[in-house]
Amino acid sequence: xxxxxxxxxxxxxxxxxxxxxxxxxxxxxxxxxxxxxxxxxxxxxxxxxxxxxxxxxxxxxxxxxxxxxxxxxxxxxxxxxxxxxxxxxxxxxxxxxxxxxxxxxxxxxxxxxxxxxxxxxxxxxxxxxxxxxxxxxxxxxxxxxxxxxxxxxxxxxxxxxxxxxxxxxxxxxxxxxxxxxxxxxxxxxxxxxxxxxxxxxxxxxxxxxxxxxxxxxxxxxxxxxxxxxxxxxxxxxxxxxxxxxxxxxxxxxxxxxxxxxxxxxxxxxxxxxxxxxxxxxxxxxxxxxxxxxxxxxxxxxxxxxxxxxxxxxxxxxxxxxxxxxxxxxxxxxxxxxxxxxxxxxxxxxxxxxxxxxxxxxxx
Numbered sequence: 576x577x578x579x580x581x582x583x584x585x586x587x588x589x590x591x592x593x594x595x596x597x598x599x600x601x602x603x604x605x606x607x608x609x610x611x612x613x614x615x616x617x618x619x620x621x622x623x624x625x626x627x628x629x630x631x632x633x634x635x636x637x638x639x640x641x642x643x644x645x646x647x648x649x650x651x652x653x654x655x656x657x658x659x660x661x662x663x664x665x666x667x668x669x670x671x672x673x674x675x676x677x678x679x680x681x682x683x684x685x686x687x688x689x690x691x692x693x694x695x696x697x698x699x700x701x702x703x704x705x706x707x708x709x710x711x712x713x714x715x716x717x718x719x720x721x722x723x724x725x726x727x728x729x730x731x732x733x734x735x736x737x738x739x740x741x742x743x744x745x746x747x748x749x750x751x752x753x754x755x756x757x758x759x760x761x762x763x764x765x766x767x768x769x770x771x772x773x774x775x776x777x778x779x780x781x782x783x784x785x786x787x788x789x790x791x792x793x794x795x796x797x798x799x800x801x802x803x804x805x806x807x808x809x810x811x812x813x814x815x816x817x818x819x820x821x822x823x824x825x826x827x828x829x830x831x832x833x834x835x836x837x838x839x840x841x842x843x844x845x846x847x848x849x850x851x852x853x854x855x856x857x858x859x860x861x862x863x864x865x866x867x868x869x870x871x872x873x874x875x876x877x878x879x880x881x882x883x884x885x886x887x888x889x890x891x892x893x894x895x896x897x898x899x900x901x902x903x904x905x906x907x908x909x910x911x912x913x914x915x916x917x918x919x920x921x922x923x924x925x926x927x928x929x930x931x932x933x934x935x936x937x938x
Contacts, residue, residue: 578761581610581847586752586761594751594766597831601734604846606693612847613694613732626837627728628818628877628918629668632908634893636671638884639816643672643723644679646814646928646935653721653812654685661691661714661800662729666704672725673705689717714803722813724804730819730860731852733796735831738778740789744771745778748790750843763843779825779858790829792853798863801927805867808929815869815927821855823874823923830854857923864927872926872938878919880937881912 578586585603588595605612628635643658660669669688676682688708692698698710711717737748751766775783782791804815821830833842835849842851857874864871873880890909894902913919926935 578759579610579845579847581607582761582763582845583758584610585750585763585846586756586758589750589752590758594749594768596736597748597750597765598734598736600750600763600846601851604849604851605732605734607847610847612850613697615696615847627664627668628912628922629664629671629727631911632905633671634886634889634905634908635881635912636668637675637889638881638886639668639725639727639818640672640675642816642884642935642937643725643814644676644682646932647682647723648679649933649935650721650812650814650929652681652685654681656686656721656723656813657689657718658686659689659691659714659717659722659724661724661726662732663690663692663701663705664697664727666690666701666708668725668727669701669708670704686723687718687720691717714800714807717807719807719811721811722804722807722815724813724815725818726815727818728820730794730797730800730817730855731821732850733794733800735792735794735853737829737831738772738791738793739767740785740787740791741767741771742787745775745783745791746771763846765843779856782825782827785827789827791827792830792856793859794853794856797855798859801860801863802867805864805869805927808927809868812929814929814932814935817855817860817925817927818877818922819855820918820921821857821923823857825856825858828854855923857925860925864925868930869927870930870932872928872935874923874925875938876915876920877922877924878913878915880924883937886913 663669688705690701690708691711691714693712738745739748746767749766749768750763753762753764756762778791830853833840833849833851840849861871890905893905911917926938
């Protein structure tokens with residue numbers, strides 16, 4: 576197998592300056608302006624590498640839309656307001672949200688759709704699905720208005736930093752070249768930084784005493800973005816839903832992984848050609864939201880959340896006008912979204928609201 580252009584580029588960096596951090600490797604593999612995974616393709620669907628909940632069924636986006644409408648109504652219908660999505664894929668989720676909320680009095684007249692997206696190919700797809708949207712490279716440029724935001728499978732793709740516990744303490748995991756590897760024939764391996772952390776305060780208390788050999792993960796970008804979202808909501812009002820796969824409590828473990836053609840692959844084999852992700856630490860996100868001044872709800876399991884929002888009734892309504900084949904597809908989609916052996920338990924939902932707002936539905 577010939578090396579990818581990005582693999583040769585990364586090998587050159589390592590040859591010149593030594594091993595790079597896993598954070599740097601992940602950022603290059605996903606976001607390099609010419610060779611990065613998200614810069615060069617539409618990764619979704621059966622022809623891509625993975626499928627997200629909005630692509631599985633319209634019910635997901637419709638229920639998220641009703642949650643957003645309910646929280647907007649509970650806050651006395653602020654106007655104008657920003658309806659934002661982080662990493663909006665093909666725009667399917669937002670399109671379903673807008674369809675589900677079009678009958679809510681005054682809502683569409685008050686909202687302005689904003690997407691945070693860096694992928695040129697995905698921006699094209701989003702423009703077809705939601706032509707009225709405005710695009711941003713980061714959350715910092717979102718308008719300073721009440722913010723109602725959803726992030727579905729966004730945080731799992733943000734770069735992580737890994738540490739391994741050794742008899743010297745916690746050492747950062749870097750990416751180096753295997754013995755005998757060259758820039759033309761690179762082979763990447765994990766290596767440890769020679770110096771341990773001077774202190775382990777950046778790790779969760781329950782992680783610090785993990786056994787020798789254990790892996791700990793943190794995601795500084797995830798924490799910073801969540802804190803910024805919470806601070807925006809504190810100042811201007813609004814609400815946020817974060818939906819992703821991960822664990823409710825901080826814990827040791829190696830969750831760095833790669834997907835290609837819906838199969839798990841070696842994350843170091845073809846940088847730029849596979850989706851790289853890590854499980855989301857919802858306890859860390861909750862702490863960041865609290866630091867930003869927000870009120871945190873959950874996390875709760877996705878299956879429980881969607882059932883509380885009425886997915887069973889919505890499926891029944893859709894099946895009433897469906898063919899037998901369509902009804903079977905609706906049942907299969909609901910199982911995939913809510914069953915504990917599918918997405919129902921692995922995926923979690925975290926809510927953020929300002930102070931003084933009643934408990935949102937689903938939590």
